[in-house]
Amino acid sequence: MSVIDKNHTDRYDTPEEPFALDINDLGNFRYDMQHCIKCKGCYWVDHTYMPGVHHSVRCPSNLWKEFDSYCAAGKMRIGLGMLDGKVEWSDHLLEIIYACTLCGACDVGCKRNLDLEVDLTLEAMRVRAVKEGAGPLPVHKDIIKKIEKTGNCYGASADRNGWMDADVNPAEKADIIYFVGCSSSYVNQSVPKAITKVLQSADVPYMLMKDETCCGNIPFSVGDLDTAKKIAEANIAKVKESGARVLMTGCAECYRMWKVDYPKLLGIRTDELGFEVKHFIEVADEALAEGKLKLTEPVNRRITYHDSCNVSKTCDPWEPYEGKRGWMGCIEPRLDRRRGKSGLYDQSRELINAVPGIDFAEMPRKKENALCCGGGRGAKQAFPEMAENAARDRIEEVKFVGAGTVVSACPWCLSNFSETAARDGEKIDVLDIAELLAMAVK
Numbered sequence: 041m042s043v044i045d046k047n048h049t050d051r052y053d054t055p056e057e058p059f060a061l062d063i064n065d066l067g068n069f070r071y072d073m074q075h076c077i078k079c080k081g082c083y084w085v086d087h088t089y090m091p092g093v094h095h096s097v098r099c100p101s102n103l104w105k106e107f108d109s110y111c112a113a114g115k116m117r118i119g120l121g122m123l124d125g126k127v128e129w130s131d132h133l134l135e136i137i138y139a140c141t142l143c144g145a146c147d148v149g150c151k152r153n154l155d156l157e158v159d160l161t162l163e164a165m166r167v168r169a170v171k172e173g174a175g176p177l178p179v180h181k182d183i184i185k186k187i188e189k190t191g192n193c194y195g196a197s198a199d200r201n202g203w204m205d206a207d208v209n210p211a212e213k214a215d216i217i218y219f220v221g222c223s224s225s226y227v228n229q230s231v232p233k234a235i236t237k238v239l240q241s242a243d244v245p246y247m248l249m250k251d252e253t254c255c256g257n258i259p260f261s262v263g264d265l266d267t268a269k270k271i272a273e274a275n276i277a278k279v280k281e282s283g284a285r286v287l288m289t290g291c292a293e294c295y296r297m298w299k300v301d302y303p304k305l306l307g308i309r310t311d312e313l314g315f316e317v318k319h320f321i322e323v324a325d326e327a328l329a330e331g332k333l334k335l336t337e338p339v340n341r342r343i344t345y346h347d348s349c350n351v352s353k354t355c356d357p358w359e360p361y362e363g364k365r366g367w368m369g370c371i372e373p374r375l376d377r378r379r380g381k382s383g384l385y386d387q388s389r390e391l392i393n394a395v396p397g398i399d400f401a402e403m404p405r406k407k408e409n410a411l412c413c414g415g416g417r418g419a420k421q422a423f424p425e426m427a428e429n430a431a432r433d434r435i436e437e438v439k440f441v442g443a444g445t446v447v448s449a450c451p452w453c454l455s456n457f458s459e460t461a462a463r464d465g466e467k468i469d470v471l472d473i474a475e476l477l478a479m480a481v482k
């Protein structure tokens with residue numbers, strides 16, 4: 041072996057720079073921030089999937105401002121400046137960091153190219169902002185106070201089970217415990233009504249959580265890990281106390297919190313939670329496959345499906361990682377990257393296509409490439425214009441494929457699409473997937 045070959049082999053064989061996938065320390069992501077090559081794969085959907093220049097971007101933040109600081113590449117460069125003490129906190133800097141739905145589109149886009157941990161870097165920047173007293177934003181602090189005072193992110197004093205009507209018939213004990221979530225409990229009550237109707241029609245027993253409170257999505261998303269961890273521990277204890285085998289949500293944001301971010305906060309793997317986490321889509325799809333869910337009533341509509349981010353790009357199971365990095369970024373031990381492969385892409389389409397009468401149309405941006413609705417992770421509360429801008433772009437895509445109805449799997453998408461469509465006078469219907477299925481059962 042030549043000297044050059046030997047040197048290369050040695051350097052390749054001996055990674056020695058320690059790092060962990062731990063968002064408590066932005067320094068863990070120095071390599072990722074340094075090695076962004078500004079290719080913008082985090083912004084543009086791979087052109088091989090796209091019909092043309094329209095509907096070809098994937099970042100709601102950069103779509104809003106059309107300025108590179110707002111896309112992941114810009115945010116990564118700013119994160120490096122934060123780490124090296126080269127940027128000062130300002131309102132503008134906080135806007136760049138928080139006007140982002142942490143939708144994961146940049147993360148899966150980058151991992152087709154360089155395998156950088158973009159999503160975790162963006163989360164770690166927010167944790168750093170909170171630790172330095174600059175974040176979160178006042179609107180987020182207000183929401184966190186509301187959660188601490190009332191157990192829900194709206195500060196509502198009404199009964200959390202106010203959505204339950206006389207037809208809702210949960211079991212006292214069941215394998216499945218249904219975690220309803222704040223949005224479905226107070227704002228989008230049609231979703232839990234539809235979910236329970238579908239489960240009951242398929243004879244799938246479920247119970248409800250006693251004294252349910254918020255899942256902690258917004259505290260976690262804005263970087264307040266202490267508050268989020270307390271919520272995670274209390275919620276996990278309630279599931280264990282219930283004896284349930286499966287925690288089911290009908291909200292994509294709750295789903296990601298339970299499945300990915302609770303284990304991340306606790307430093308454990310998803311399969312160490314002690315119970316399985318499922319979205320309603322998975323439970324309904326299993327019932328369909330077993331012949332228990334009978335979709336018999338025709339729904340004669342041209343429908344398209346919006347892959348909500350947190351049942352698609354961001355919901356791969358969590359596994360803590362500590363290792364070493366060396367020459368050319370090679371690492372030991374091997375790291376199984378999270379690439380959005382566990383998304384519920386097929387299950388949701390199977391369910392929709394099982395409804396008689398449906399004329400299903402795919403949008404150009406689908407599955408991992410879907411554009412976020414703009415409504416999640418505390419971004420809409422702080423930057424409503426950004427949220428509307430993303431929803432408006434997606435609604436244009438719904439119309440582009442000639443659909444009159446857009447179906448999603450998250451009440452936060454439901455709110456953001458419905459509110460934007462109403463404000464713009466758009467004649468499209470917005471439905472949750474549970475509502476669509478409820479229309480098809482007797």
Ligand code: SF4
Pocket residue numbers: 075076077078079080081082083112113116149150153154156158
């Ligand atoms: S895709 Fe990755 S490497 Fe390319 S610009 Fe975006 S963050 Fe940087």
Ligand code: SF4
Pocket residue numbers: 082098099100101102110111112115139140141142143144145146147162412
């Ligand atoms: S997480 Fe989503 S909104 Fe934030 S930078 Fe990445 S693609 Fe843009």
